Amino acid sequence: MAAFPAVAQSEWTKIRSVRSTVWTLALTFVVTLLVGTLLSLVTKNNFADVTKDSSTPFDATGTAFSGIMLGELAIVVFGVLAVGNEYSSGMIRVSLAAVPQRGTLLAAKAAVLAALAFAVSLVTVFVTFFVAQAVLGEHSTxxxxxxxxxxxFSAACYLTLLCLFAAGITVLLRNQTLALGILVPFFFLLSPILSVVPKVKTVAHYFPDWAGSRSIQVYQPADQPYGPWVGLLICAAWAAAALLCGYLVLKKRDA
Structure with missing residues (x-):
């Protein structure tokens, strides 16, 4: 029986040896920082116009994380590629031959992905926050x-949970192209559109991205159906469900 630390070490080696996964993590940092800084600068220069119709106090933290939507897409792609590369290359068969305990294999993969995504996300959000507050000047927090x-802190957790959700969906589908073809339009188009359509927005408010993104707001709108911690828990539930479904498929089907 393969020991968990050895399997985790093997998963770490796999991930860091694939260039595409490294570049997507770098892209998560770059786009979140650049877009957040740029929009913070625009907000500072047009502060009166930006805040004149707002019903809540100005959220300097939310402004700093204006680029997190693009950052979340990058980290979702990372989660897909980190798992999907094994399926596209056929290496999953080698992995399962080396570690027949499929639950151990998936748990080690998820643990390494979570640790790496959280470390990168934590650096990303803190650097973005401090740079954006410096740009905002007198309007900073x-x-x-x-x-x-x-x-x-919730922003880092949110990005990490989206990464795990994407990884679970990829294991479930066993195809990185199909996973990307579903997840990218879902997060970039479907979820944002449905969240503003009157008859379906109540359901869309419980999607993982919408729920998780509520946790990075300092000021909560009066009509919001739940608080920041509940939003993060909803996002965590989606990630756990995706990984569980992925495990059931991995356990019952051949590679």
């Missing part, structure tokens, strides 16, 4: 203000 540290 600090980690000591109420709800700010929670929002920044």
């Amino acid at each position: 600090s980690l000591g203000d109420e709800g700010v540290l929670r929002a920044v």
Whole structure:
């Protein structure tokens, strides 16, 4: 029986040896930082116009994370490629031959993905936050203000959970092209559109991206159906469900 630490070490070697996974993590950092900084600069220069119709106080933290939508797409792609490369190359057969305990294999893969995604996400959100607050100047906030540290930390957790959700879906589908073809349009088009359509937005508010993104808000709108921690828990439930479904498929089907 393969020991979990040895399997985790093997998974770490697989991930860091594939260039595409490294580049997608780098892209998560770059786009989140650049877009957040740019929109913070635009907000500072047009502060009166940006805030004149707002019903809640100005959220300097949310402004800093304006680029997180693009960052989440990059980390979703990372989650897909980190798992899907094995299926596209046929290496999954070698992995299953070396580690017949499929639950152990998937758990080790998920643990390594979570650790790596969280580390990159944590650096990304803190760097983005501090740079954006420097750009915002007199309109900035600090980690000591109420709800700010929670929002920044939640942003890192949110990105990590989306990565695990994407990984679980990829194991379930056993095809990285199909997984990308479903997840990218879902997060970039379907979910944002449905969240503003009156008759279906209530359901869309429980999608993983919408729910998780509520956790990075410092000020919660009055009509929001739940708070930031509940939103993060909903996102975590989606990730857990995706991994569980992936495990059931991995356990019952051939590679």
